[in-house]
Amino acid sequence: MNVLVVGGAGFIGSHLCDALLEAGDRVVCVDNFSLGTRKNIEHLKNHTAFKLYEADATDKKKMSEIFREENVEQVFHLAANSDIQASAEDPEVEYRNTYTTTFRVLACMREYHVRKLFFASTSAVYGNKGDELLDENTPNLNPVSYYGAAKLGSEALISAFSYMNDIDALVLRFPNVIGPRLTHGVVFDFIHKLEHDNRNLNILGNGKQRKPYIYVTDLVDAIMKFRAPRESGVTLYNVGVEGATSVTVIADIVCEEMGLKDVVYHYTGGEGGWKGDVPRFRYCVDKIHGAGWKANYTSDEAVRETVRRNINR
Amino acid sequence: MNVLVVGGAGFIGSHLCDALLEAGDRVVCVDNFSLGTRKNIEHLKNHTAFKLYEADATDKKKMSEIFREENVEQVFHLAANSDIQASAEDPEVEYRNTYTTTFRVLACMREYHVRKLFFASTSAVYGNKGDELLDENTPNLNPVSYYGAAKLGSEALISAFSYMNDIDALVLRFPNVIGPRLTHGVVFDFIHKLEHDNRNLNILGNGKQRKPYIYVTDLVDAIMKFRAPRESGVTLYNVGVEGATSVTVIADIVCEEMGLKDVVYHYTGGEGGWKGDVPRFRYCVDKIHGAGWKANYTSDEAVRETVRRNINR
Numbered sequence: 001m002n003v004l005v006v007g008g009a010g011f012i013g014s015h016l017c018d019a020l021l022e023a024g025d026r027v028v029c030v031d032n033f034s035l036g037t038r039k040n041i042e043h044l045k046n047h048t049a050f051k052l053y054e055a056d057a058t059d060k061k062k063m064s065e066i067f068r069e070e071n072v073e074q075v076f077h078l079a080a081n082s083d084i085q086a087s088a089e090d091p092e093v094e095y096r097n098t099y100t101t102t103f104r105v106l107a108c109m110r111e112y113h114v115r116k117l118f119f120a121s122t123s124a125v126y127g128n129k130g131d132e133l134l135d136e137n138t139p140n141l142n143p144v145s146y147y148g149a150a151k152l153g154s155e156a157l158i159s160a161f162s163y164m165n166d167i168d169a170l171v172l173r174f175p176n177v178i179g180p181r182l183t184h185g186v187v188f189d190f191i192h193k194l195e196h197d198n199r200n201l202n203i204l205g206n207g208k209q210r211k212p213y214i215y216v217t218d219l220v221d222a223i224m225k226f227r228a229p230r231e232s233g234v235t236l237y238n239v240g241v242e243g244a245t246s247v248t249v250i251a252d253i254v255c256e257e258m259g260l261k262d263v264v265y266h267y268t269g270g271e272g273g274w275k276g277d278v279p280r281f282r283y284c285v286d287k288i289h290g291a292g293w294k295a296n297y298t299s300d301e302a303v304r305e306t307v308r309r310n311i312n313r
Numbered sequence: 314m315n316v317l318v319v320g321g322a323g324f325i326g327s328h329l330c331d332a333l334l335e336a337g338d339r340v341v342c343v344d345n346f347s348l349g350t351r352k353n354i355e356h357l358k359n360h361t362a363f364k365l366y367e368a369d370a371t372d373k374k375k376m377s378e379i380f381r382e383e384n385v386e387q388v389f390h391l392a393a394n395s396d397i398q399a400s401a402e403d404p405e406v407e408y409r410n411t412y413t414t415t416f417r418v419l420a421c422m423r424e425y426h427v428r429k430l431f432f433a434s435t436s437a438v439y440g441n442k443g444d445e446l447l448d449e450n451t452p453n454l455n456p457v458s459y460y461g462a463a464k465l466g467s468e469a470l471i472s473a474f475s476y477m478n479d480i481d482a483l484v485l486r487f488p489n490v491i492g493p494r495l496t497h498g499v500v501f502d503f504i505h506k507l508e509h510d511n512r513n514l515n516i517l518g519n520g521k522q523r524k525p526y527i528y529v530t531d532l533v534d535a536i537m538k539f540r541a542p543r544e545s546g547v548t549l550y551n552v553g554v555e556g557a558t559s560v561t562v563i564a565d566i567v568c569e570e571m572g573l574k575d576v577v578y579h580y581t582g583g584e585g586g587w588k589g590d591v592p593r594f595r596y597c598v599d600k601i602h603g604a605g606w607k608a609n610y611t612s613d614e615a616v617r618e619t620v621r622r623n624i625n626r
Contacts (some may be wrong), residue, residue, distance in 0.1 A: 020355065093424070095416050101465065110404070139452035142472040142547070149473035153412065153466025159440065159455040160462035164401065164589055234455070235509050249347065276477055 001052050004072045006057050006081030006105055009036030012179045012216055016076060019220045021049055028070045033054040035082060040181050056113045058099040066114040074116035077105045083184045084147040087277045091146040098150035104264045106161040118227055119171040120159055124148030128278045135284035136236050145276035162234050168230045172222060172239045175283055178306040179216030186247060187306050190254040204273035207248035208279040215302035218295040237288040241295040245303050257307040261274045317341045317385045319370050319418055320392030322349030322428040322567040324494045326528060329389060330402035332533045334362055341383045345369040353494050355483050369473035380425040387429035390418045397495050399458040399519050401589045404459040410464035419474040430482040431540055434468055437461030441591045447598035475547050483542045485535060485552045488596055491619040492529030497559060500619050503567040515579045517586035523593040525553045528615035531608040538606050550601040554608040
C-alpha cells in the first residue's frame with residue numbers, strides 16, 4: 001500500500017517507517033527535521049520503496065502537491081512537537097507543529113479522498129487526574145499542557161473529518177515512549193547528565209513522579225496490528241504497559257546500566273518536574289488487551305533496554 | 314472594568330456589548346465584520362465607554378497592539394464562524410475563524426497577564442448522541458461538524474492556558490441562539506423564504522429535527538450573571554432552556570406570526586438538514602439551574618419572539 005508517514009524521520013516515526021517497509025508498504029516520508037533527524041532514516045535512503053520529502057506539514061501548497069503526486073492510500077500522522085517541557089515556554093509551537101499539522105493533513109485527505117488514517121495521540125489529553133484510572137471513556141478531559149490541548153484539539157478534528165468524509169481512523173493515546181533514537185525526556189536527560197558528571201545527578205521534582213513507559217518497538221507493533229481498523233469511523237485505544245516507573249527508579253536503572261555507584265541525587269523538590277507536567281497517572285489498557293495486543297516490555301524493562309541502547313552509541 | 318469583546322459586532326456579541334455598557338463597563342470591541350455588521354453596533358458608536366477596532370482576531374500583531382493599548386481586564390471571546398452549514402463546504406473557515414481566534418486571544422492574555430475570560434462554546438462539541446441527555450460530564454465528545462471540532466479544540470486550549478497562566482474562565486455551551494440581529498439558521502431562513510414566496514416552504518430534512526432554542530437576551534443574562542466565576546480555573550455550564558422546538562413547529566410559528574395560511578410544506582426528507590447537522594439533542598441544564606439561573610423564554614416562546622422581532626423590520 002502507498003502510505004504517507006508525516007513526521008517519519010522522528011523518534012517514533014522512523015521506527016514506524018522501518019516496520020511499514022518490512023511489511024511491504026511503499027513509504028513516503030514527510031519531515032521538516034525540526035525534531036526528526038536525517039540520521040534516524042539514514043539506513044533507509046537507498047531503499048527502493050522509501051521516498052523522502054523535506055517539507056513542513058503545515059505548508060498547504062507543498063502538502064497538496066505531495067498528496068497529488070503520491071497516490072496516498074493511508075496516512076500515518078506523527079508530526080508534532082513532542083517536547084512538552086520546551087513548548088511550555090512557547091505555546092505557538094504546539095499551535096503550529098501539533099494542531100496545524102493535523103488540520104493540514106486532514107484537509108489534504110479530504111481533498112484527495114484518502115480514507116485511512118493513523119493518529120498518534122497522548123495520555124496528556126486527560127490532564128492531571130491524580131490516581132484516577134484513565135480509560136477511553138473518562139469524561140472531562142482537561143489538558144494542563146499546550147501539547148495535550150493541541151492533541152485533544154486534533155482528536156476533535158479527526159472526529160469531524162472522519163464523519164464528514166468517511167475517513168476510518170485509528171487513534172492511539174501513547175504514554176511516555178522510549179527506546180533507541182530518543183531525543184528528550186527524563187531517561188535521555190539522566191544519561192546525558194551522568195555522561196558529564198558521574199558523581200551527582202540533579203533531579204526535577206521529588207523523584208516520586210511515576211508514569212508508564214512503553215518501548216518504541218512495542219508501540220509500533222500496536223500501530224501495525226490495528227492499522228486497518230475493524231470498525232468504521234474513529235477507533236480509539238489507550239496503548240500502554242502494565243506498571244509504571246518512578247523517576248528515582250529511572251535514575252537507579254541508568255546508574256546501574258552505566259556502571260556508576262554512589263551517585264548523589266539532588267532533588268529540586270515539589271510534586272511535578274515543571275509546570276504542565278502530569279506527575280503521575282494510572283493508565284487503563286484493558287480495551288487494547290481485550291483486542292488482542294499486549295506490550296512485550298514492562299515499564300521498568302523498557303527503561304532498562306532504552307538505557308542499554310542509548311549509552312555507548 | 315475594561316473589557317474586550319472579541320466578535321463584539323456579531324449577533325450575540327453586540328447584545329453582550331449592550332449589557333456590559335449598561336452594567337458600567339468600558340467596552341473595547343474587536344470585529345472583522347465577516348459575520349458581524351456595523352448596523353449591529355450603530356447605536357453604540359457615540360457611547361463614550363465604547364471603542365471599536367476593525368481587526369481580525371487572528372492577526373497577531375494587531376491583537377497584541379490592542380492588548381498593549383487598552384489595559385484589558387477581562388476578555389469575552391465570541392469571535393467564530395457560527396454558520397455550521399456554510400463551513401461544511403470549507404473547513405478552513407473553522408480553523409481560522411473559530412480555532413485560531415481562540416489561540417490568538419489566549420496567547421495575548423498570556424503575554425499581557427489578563428486573568429479573566431468568558432468563552433462562547435456550543436452544544437456541537439458533544440456530537441450526535443441521539444436521545445442521550447447531555448450534561449457537562451458526558452464522556453466521548455465526538456463532534457460531527459468542523460465547527461464543533463474547532464470549539465472543542467478551543468475548550469482544550471482554554472484548559473491548558475488556564476492552568477499554565479492562572480486564568481479563570483467561564484465557558485458556556487450554547488444551544489441554538491435566536492433573537493434580534495440573527496444572521497442565519499432555520500428561523501431566519503423560513504422568514505426570508507416566506508417573504509419571497511408566501512404559499513410554499515421548502516424544509517430541509519423531515520421536519521422532525523428538534524432542538525432547544527434560547528433567546529439571545531436570556532443568554533446574555535447568563536453570561537453577565539456568571540462572568541466572575543466563583544471557582545478558580547475553568548467553570549463550565551451547559552446553558553439552555555427547558556423543552557425544544559421541532560422544525561415543523563418553527564414553520565408553523567413563522568407562518569402564524571406572518572399571518573400566512575395554507576402554506577404548503579415541501580420536505581427534502583431524511584433525518585438531518587445537512588451533513589454535520591445534529592438533528593436533535595436533549596440538553597441537561599440542571600447545573601446552571603442549580604447555580605441560580607433560568608431562562609425567561611421557553612424554546613417555543615423564543616422562536617415566536619424572534620419571528621416577531623425579525624419580520625417587518
